Amino acid sequence: MTYNMTVAVHWFRNGLRLHDNPALIEAVNKADKLITLFIFEENMYNTDVIGYHPMRFLLESLDDLNTSLTKLGGCLYILQGNPVKIFNRIKEEIGLNLITYEQDCAHNGRIRDELVVQYCNANNVQYIEKVSHTLWNPKTIIDTNGGEPPLTFKKFQTLALSINKPLKPINNVDWSTVSFGKLPVTLLEELKALDNPTTQDFGIVPEAPEINNSYNCWYGGETKALEKLTDRLNFEKEAFVNGFYLPNQINPNLLDPSYSLSAALRYGCLSIRKLYWELSKLFIQNFEGDLLPQYSATSQLIWRDHFYSMSFNNEYFDQMEDNMACLKIPWNDIETGENKQMLEYWKTGKTGYPFIDAGMRQLLQEGWVHHVVRNSLACFLTRGDLWISWTEGLKHFLKYLIDADYSVCSGNWIWVSSSTFEQILDCPLCICPVSYGVRLDPSGEYIRRYVPELKNMPDQYLNQPWKCPDSIQKEVGCIIGKDYPHRIVEHTEVARENRKKMQSLRISLMNSSMVPHCRPSDQTEVKQFMHLPEECMDQLFLNDNLTTYEHLHIH
Incomplete structure (x- = not known):
């Protein structure tokens, strides 16, 4: 024919x-x-x-x-x-x-x-x-770097900007000239065409009964994404006027609807280039300078491209074995009964640590968790407490997060789990599920929203309910071990043991030939990424930790 x-x-x-x-x-x-x-x-x-x-x-x-x-x-x-x-x-x-x-x-x-x-x-x-889908072509980045992806964000950023600035958005389609074709009805039937499909058509139903009463809901589609872009730009402009940027990181708000556009970017409902240049325009208008600082308003978008370049030629990016982006850690075997149960407690928000449980329950209820909360959840599962592989956490996040992008989510888990073997990430202050929760949720409203068993718990016991006297537990109607679970681990003890494991691994690496791996660029980058307090950074370098940090880098 x-x-x-x-x-x-x-x-x-x-x-x-x-x-x-x-x-x-x-x-x-x-x-x-x-x-x-x-x-x-x-x-x-x-x-x-x-x-x-x-x-x-x-x-x-x-x-x-x-x-x-x-x-x-x-x-x-x-x-x-x-x-x-x-x-x-x-x-x-x-x-x-x-x-x-x-x-x-x-x-x-x-x-x-x-x-x-x-x-x-x-x-x-x-x-x-x-x-x-990206600001730069990952293939171009890799080819320019000699066939390998840049292993630090700073190197990626320098390399990318040396190639060119991201392309600006193209003009919209002139639809008046477009003639649409039609597929025959018989062919549509053969190809199992769906008309306005629902989740039930795929056998997918809500995982938590609280979904119907979610506090925050993110809606898909280009129309909503463009509306939310306007809100995000107004939010950023207000921050710029007040002399700072990255407001989501500087003042993380765990309770109100997020200005994040990550889900819209993940599905491409919003153009990454449009967001980049709209933010750039705002920045230049308010700071009268080019948008080049490492931790500028667009740095989060450039991080996204960094992880894409890491995964582009790496079929094992979501695994530990054969993954050139991370080093190998002998995590606990989840096939054993106790570790398997620990993983299940983490997934269902029943660890006995209220801030961790609030985050895990919000994930199931809303498909969303603020990135600073995600960091604490990842730390708790991996190097902080349970010593379970980041790959288990990745699979859970990929299934339930609305913005779970294979490349970005994998990269974040590799980074936060300390599979980069950077001592700067091992500070006990930054991974403590109690102190981290107190700092990010000082009012306790976040915990009370997602862990309603604790809604009447006095503030002084909210993050550590195991310390609450029995008489007060009875008075507020929350018996620990009955209405809310006991701690599945004692953080101070397991964290101490886990740091010993990390130190032993680090020493063995110093005495062997290390392979290149994804890692932080410097201390400032870690502080920004992990939302760390000043006292955490101070403690990290009391004992000349910087020497170890530099030693582990491969330049």
């Missing part, structure tokens, strides 16, 4: 938006008939790997995108199956000349895309991949 028109498919994956979408622009410019679709790939969206809130957010994003396309005369086809087979059936039924899509930085996604490229080359179908 001969086709006299160009049929183009724009394949939506992460970039679930119409604005600043260069791959979509390519399809529009070259197509006589445009088809827009999303594919639920086999075994990628089942109950083992994705929880209620991430799936809800994704489906809301798809619905919003479909609504926008419908207003323009088209629609978003939501299909199920193997992408290569789907494209082949479209070609057989109506013809297919071009497939466009946004670059996928995850290794598994790139393997899938390579199969699509092979199909296109073998079947005379043009394909166009465009970089727009």
Whole structure:
């Protein structure tokens, strides 16, 4: 059969938006008939790997995108199956000349895309991949660095900015010139097309009954993302006017709705380039300078790109074995009964440490936790208390966080778990689940919100309920060991033992040839990332720890 028109498919994956979408622009410019679709790939969206809130957010994003396309005369086809087979059936039924899509930085996604490229080359179908999920092309970063990703944030930032500043967002599509194509009904039935799917269609239901009464809810879609961008810029502007930036880090607010756009960025409902340049414009207007400082308003976005470059060619980035981004720690075996139970207590928010439990319960209830709380949860599971591998925590976060991005989430877990073997991360003050909770939640309202058993507990016992006298426990209606669990470990004891383990590992590394690994650039970077108090930083360097820190670096 001969086709006299160009049929183009724009394949939506992460970039679930119409604005600043260069791959979509390519399809529009070259197509006589445009088809827009999303594919639920086999075994990628089942109950083992994705929880209620991430799936809800994704489906809301798809619905919003479909609504926008419908207003323009088209629609978003939501299909199920193997992408290569789907494209082949479209070609057989109506013809297919071009497939466009946004670059996928995850290794598994790139393997899938390579199969699509092979199909296109073998079947005379043009394909166009465009970089727009990141500020820089990870491949360019790696090639410029001699074939390896930069192992510190500072080196990444210096290298990236030496290449070029991030590209500015492109103009929006002129939809008046677009003619949409249609897929036959019989083909849609064959490809198991979904019309306004719900989480129940995938067998995914809320994990916690409190979900229906969540204090905070994040909604998916480009429309909501752009509205939230306006709120975020106003929030940043207020901070700039007051002479500081990174307000989410300087004054973390655990209670009110977050200004974070990480979920919108994860699914591409908001362009990373649009956010970067809008923040840059605000910064320049208020500080009258170029946006280059290491810890500037856009540094969190550049961190994101740093982790993408680390994972780009690393198929083991979510594992410990064979992962060049981290060093190996002999964590506790979770197959043993006690350790397996400890992991389950952590997952369900029943550790007996109120601040930790509040964070873990919020995760299940809302699919969200502030990044400073995430740090404490990661520390508690790994080097701080339970000595359980970061890979177990990663799997849990990837399943339940609405902004859980494979590359960024893996990188954060590697970093915070001290799988970088940096002594600067081993301060007992920064990982204590009691003192950290008191500092971040001085009113106790965060704990009382998510651990309601403790709502009447006096302030002096709220973070350490095991110290509360029996008479007061009875008076407030919360018996420790009955209404709220006993501590599963005694922090002071296990933290002391864990630091000994870390020190032993560090000494063995000093006496051997270390391999390159992802690590902090300097003390200031750690302080910013972990939200550490000054007294924590002071204690770290009382005994010339800096010498050890420098020794462990490989330059």
